[in-house]
Amino acid sequence: MNYASSQTYTLNQASADDASDVLSGFRNQFYIPQHHNSDSIYLTGNSLGLQPKQTEAYIKQELSDWATHGVEAHFRGKHPWYYYHHFCEEVLSELVGARKQEVAAMGSLTNNLHLLLVSFYRPAGRKYKILMEANAFPSDQYAIESQVRFHGYHPDDAIIELAPRPGERFWRTEDILRCIDEHRDELALVLMSGVNYLNGQFFNIREITAQAHQHQILAGFDLAHAIGNIPLQLHDWQADFACWCSYKYLNSGPGGVAGIFVHERHGHNPSLPRFAGWWGNDESTRFEMKKGFHPQPGAAGWQLSNAPVLHMAAHRASLDLFKQAGINRLRAKSEKMTLVLKQIIDQYNQMATVRLQCITPDAMDERGCQFSLIASERGKEVFDVLTQHGVIADWREPNVIRMAPVPIYNSFLDLYRLKEILFNLAK
Template identity: 50%
Template sequence: MNQTLTMTFQNSLEFAQQLDVADKLSRYRQEFHYPQVNGKDVVYFTGNSLGLQPKRAQKFVDEVMNDWKELAVEGHFYAEKPWWDYHERLAAGLGKVVGAKPEEVSVMNTLTVNLHLLMVSFYRPTNKRFKILCEEKAFPSDQYMLQSQVKFHGFDPKDAIVEVKKRVGEHSWRTEDIIDKISEVGDELALVLIGGVNYYNGQVFDMKSITQVGKSVGAYVGWDLAHAVGNIELKLHDWNVDFAAWCSYKYMNSGPGNASGIFVHEKHLGEKEIPRFEGWWGTKKETRFLMQPNFDPIATADAWQLSNPPILSIAPYLASLELFDQVGMDALIEKQQKIVAYLEFILKEIDKEVDSSFEIITPKERGCQLSVFLHGEGKELFDYLMRNGVITDWREPNVIRLAPAPFYCSYADMYIFGQILKEGILNS
């Protein structure tokens, strides 16, 4: 049994500090820069939006800047980390994070750009098989992307996009409803594309089962893993996922708007005839600089690259991946489960102490994030939290999203948050 489930928590600073002393990852807190409010490090709950800056990121960026200064164009081949294959240094580490072979991952562009590029290959509708299945109220960028894709192919989004809804009165999706809908659409289904972790309620979808059923009806299956990568266990290769894409600036701590990652299953690699928008950085390295007129795809996910990678963007990504490689996803997930359980305990304890009512809408299938309805409270409470050093996220009508990332959040942070939350409610 998970030790977290059998542990008796206490709502005290002393107990939280004891948990921190026993925490094998506590030393990694010193690897990150923290904003300060009122002269103190903040309690940072928005790693699901933008991760904190690793201190070592500056060194990695400075290396590129110095190589540019000292070598100029020659940095492509003669820098300590030559730019022409710089992105390849991320493949092994990312493979471990997402459960893929190194050749199945690449780094390029940004998330929605990459989803569009991947859909060139994996949304190939016919008059009969043209529908896309997604979750109800997917992240807006995904909604816009799907709508524009089906319209580009001449279909009406009302006919082509099938949204799986939550049941009336429920805050999360049921796997059986998704599976039933896939079976119902059947041979009309061209693509399943869902966010692996829902941005609003923090639910982790059963990607293995959904992928299996989607494939069984002849559809391609892809995942938007913006809120999943660096957060939960992923086994994209073993689950037989066709493709996936993710941003790197949330739990991966690569910096604002930085380069996205992609996954393409090895069974699709090396296919010269697969529909794909192509550019010269996707050609074989051996012939790339011969400037040949015909595209000769490299036999990895790099074949989906168009242009040479943005080195200044991926340098901090490489710095962060160095930390992930040192710690490993197993250790991060172990702490994640425990610290989120402690946060849930703190919320329930504070709920008992104040005349308010919290409703956690995140199901047990979750990663770092807890989404909480603050019934009877308004945005004034959120503003109070922010003024007092708790950096969290507000979603209308009255939901706060709390994401204690295990790399840099402490158990003492959870206790301190609880006390500030209580003060905010009692003083309102």
């Protein structure tokens, strides 16, 4: 595949790319928001994924079982609610590269992060600090600040924020590894994004974890922007824990059920401190209603409450599409789409007075499908013009436009149409 920068992306090329795309049929399984009676160019799956058409049927099935069986649907429903979270395990474990017992669909992202920090942020003596990337998503910052305060430390002292080098836009892995090394005697935890929400950088989870482990430091990851975007191998990479949401690349609806990963070496350790709830208790004795918490082995032992079945039904609807599409095939299409998008942006920049500087790493193994762009001037105006022409991208203060062609529902024709709009803008 060669998108030489001298050629522009033509309608013929886009049609040929769509025709040869083995995943093209999946687009029709989603509702595409409309703009003046035609499909918008939806490039915001990094924020909220689109609705699969089958979501409604999955939710209706549970409403119907509720109507038919009432409480008895916990055991007599088509998909018994008592075990409902298990129905998400297979695909989630494939997406993050884990054993089934290492994942659980549960709760919400920030709640789960707190629960995991209770277990895995265990400051002791001189080792009480947390290393994270500077300007991480605010909810992560707030969660970590409040956790260190909860343990009696001050965030300014207990949180080490690593920024890219002056004048650079993304982090060098070598700098992250060196920082872990330099602070090895004071770090209790390294907590990073999988993919940074603002610049789209994919961090090297394997190397970061290995470096942390060399110094008996735990490593956890917020995969909000990574899951469903990039194939992951959390088990083999030895990550200690991870959490994610499902409303971005996993298309499971606003505020949808989130998920966690706990490596099996921790998941089988019932003596780990944790905040417990009855759904984390051993399934076979849960309804005996006895005193004394006995966690189920694995990530499921971190559950607190009974499953939000209607949200989980939406989750299953999308996960079933991922099962059919396969994360590796999605990634292959995603890589091809990002090469096209990059070429379009580069060519636009050769013509335009308002340039769009890409702050996402170029290297394929350091990014997923999101591109983050900074306009040389009047960024919001550029963004607004795109919106008026039916491009749904997103704007992050103070000046970042994020665009993500999502392989499960975006087409190459979307990219061709984006090119036409951008090139007109450049004139």
